[in-house]
Amino acid sequence: MNADPHAVKRHLDKRISLVHNDAVSLSHRIHSNPEIGFEEEKASRWMSEALDGAGYTVESGICGLPTAFRASIGTGDLNIALLAEYDALPGMGHACGHNLIAATAFAAAAALAPFVDELGITLTVLGTPAEERLAAGGKLLMLERGGFDGIHAALMVHPTPFEVAAPQMIAAxxxxxxxxxxxxxxxxxxxxxxxxxxxxxxxxxxxxxxxxxxxxxxxxxxxxxxxxxxxxxxxxxxxxxxxxxxxxxxxxxxxxxxxxxxxxxxxxxxxxxxxxxGGGRNYAELRSDPVLAGLYRENAEALGRDFSHDPNMNGFLASSDVGNVSQVMPTIQPFIGLGTWPVVNHQPEFTAACATPIADSSVADGAQALAATIADAASQKSVRESLLGKTPALAEGRG
Missing domain, CATH: 3.30.70.360 (Alpha-Beta Plaits)
Structure with missing residues (x-):
């Protein structure tokens, strides 16, 4: 593996441009057809079809969850996962912007597909249903059932009003x-x-x-x-x-x-x-990997994303089953800002904000920042070796 991350990243902008229309179309379709947790049949199928078209091998219904999937490409020893969410909120649709999370994961995956061998990676996209179903989230169940086995690091972005590289996500x-x-x-x-x-x-x-x-x-x-x-x-x-x-x-x-x-x-x-x-399956607090978060911030700032401290972020606390993933492997879930304050997640106005030109541009920026971060992590020897040394020792015998 002798990849030049700068050369790869120079091509990513063109790749993102090529797939952006498809990613936006995917985002809008999911937004217009909201499905609650474990019922995301259309979103899961559309994601799987899009990734298959980008050259990925797709397995549907993994871990005993009909709307979960695994899509992979490459044979490198470093296995990095992009996480996709696509469930909606009851009665409110995509008021947390999961349509954007799914579209961003697809765009990043499609952009990186031609470079996986050069980077020496296996790139995996995990479709993780039902994040909003607290105490029974898809990632939590997939962890229990071996869906994350062999993954060295997990990355995703989440839309909010603000830009934050390593947000505080608390246990729930x-x-x-x-x-x-x-x-x-x-x-x-x-x-x-x-x-x-x-x-x-x-x-x-x-x-x-x-x-x-x-x-x-x-x-x-x-x-x-x-x-x-x-x-x-x-x-x-x-x-x-x-x-x-x-x-x-x-x-x-x-x-x-x-x-x-x-x-x-x-x-x-x-x-x-x-x-x-209820209870028994708590969402853990997020432990953002500082190295990956730093790389993401550098790449997002290069695209013009502004991480200046916003006082409105004080007390902006949420929870996610991505926190459970972060307990066993290096993980990041940066916030990508839509500039909607005082409109916030889980409001009807935020639902509307997640299908706008600003939201569409966030798909391109989020995908490019994620893809560039993966290229950096795979190419920088110290980061790569660190990730390879942190393979999670997950329990065996999972279904």
Whole structure:
């Protein structure tokens, strides 16, 4: 492997230009046909077809997940993965810009395809469904089932309002709660009932008071998913769905215990019983690889991307199953800015922003920055050797 990264990178601009229209078309198709987690049949098929057309060998339905795929090209000893997300949010479409993530991964993969032998790499694109399905994200399940075995590094970009090379992504868990009381006629004999809606209300008041005493990077969010049957029946069953977040997995466990105490208190105060489900598969905090993040920033700045500190980034904390990937191999997920502030991810206005000329240009810039970063990592001896020395020792016997 004697690749000149500068020579390769000089050709990448032309390659990106050649595939940009196809990438934008892919982005807009996915955007116009939003599919929630584990139901991304069209997006997964369109991605697979596009990569097949770019010369990749594609395996669909890997790891027992019908909408996951693996596409690969090259035979080099250094195996680098581009990660693609393509799930949408219920009722809101692509309000997190996963259509752009998918299109950017495709464009970077297509641009690099002619150079994999020169770079001495195997380039893998992993289609990772259901990132928004916290506690059951595709990457987390694929890690458990061997989908990342043999990969030395994983890269992707994520659209947000801002440009950040190594964003802080915190740990998260999901907690589903069920309160069980006793039904009764709400007027004739309310004293015979035990109000499960009151149990949730008391718990939510306790959570509101708890927020004063948790860490500044802790987050508690959720909603009532079932509140009762009819206004003239004392609710005998209520349910809620919560997401808890903290700086890291260890602190998340402590927060979860405190939150559970609030629900336990609500049940006790109202004479109800309670139960918990969910959890067990937490999203870990992101450990951005500093070398890869530095290379990405250099390449993105060369394209005119501005990483000046934006004060609006303070407290801009999210979570992803890419954090779990980063616990076992060098990983980056830079933010690529769409300049939408104060519009942010998970707002309907952000859905609209992810199918605009600015979003389309982010696909080209993100793809070129990712592709150039991979070229640098493969060509710089110290980086390459470091990545080859960090092959993850993942568990065997996966399905």
């Amino acid at each position: 868990s999901r907690l589903q709660v069920e309160m069980t009381g006793v039904a009764a006629h709400a007027s004739a004999a309310p004293e015979q009932g035990r109000n499960a809606a009151d149990a949730l209300t008391v718990a939510q008041v306790a959570l509101g008071l708890l927020r004063q005493h948790i860490g500044k990077e802790d987050r508690i969010s959720g909603y009532t998913t079932h509140g009762g049957e009819a206004p003239n029946i004392i609710p005998a069953r209520t349910t809620a769905d919560y997401v808890l977040r903290s700086t890291n997995v260890a602190q998340l466990a402590e927060l979860e215990n405190r939150v559970k105490s609030c629900f336990e208190g609500g049940a006790r105060a109202t004479g109800c019983s309670h139960g918990f489900s």
